[in-house]
Amino acid sequence: MTVVEALAVPRVLIAESDPWAREMLNELVLDVRCDAQLDICSNGREAIERMSGYIPDLVIASRELPGVDGLSLLRGLRQLRRQPPVRFILLSSRSDSVSVREAVQLAPTAYLTNP
Numbered sequence: 596m597t598v599v600e601a602l603a604v605p606r607v608l609i610a611e612s613d614p615w616a617r618e619m620l621n622e623l624v625l626d627v628r629c630d631a632q633l634d635i636c637s638n639g640r641e642a643i644e645r646m647s648g649y650i651p652d653l654v655i656a657s658r659e660l661p662g663v664d665g666l667s668l669l670r671g672l673r674q675l676r677r678q679p680p681v682r683f684i685l686l687s688s689r690s691d692s693v694s695v696r697e698a699v700q701l702a703p704t705a706y707l708t709n710p
Contacts, residue, residue, distance in 0.1 A: 610656040639663025658687035
């Protein structure tokens with residue numbers, strides 16, 4: 596990472612349908628980087644619309660989004676073949692091996708399961 600990249604304001608897209616979880620993720624990101632520019636979405640279609648104008652530095656998305664799910668968002672970003680790939684944290688209530696393997700194929704930065 597260059598000095599310019601380290602000083603750049605990160606753009607973070609959060610796509611989560613649960614209002615409480617959205618707020619928690621918002622606060623978490625701002626606690627880590629108070630200067631982060633956040634785009635908050637409640638569904639996958641809105642996330643796609645927001646990303647039509649730019650590609651964020653980090654996406655945090657729920658797998659269980661209404662409309663277009665988080666796994667589809669991850670798949671679409673990976674098809675862009677950006678180098679380095681867009682950092683993507685996939686949140687899911689699914690912890691079974693089939694669901695995890697399906698997501699891991701797409702190389703998310705992290706796959707986190709909710710209780």
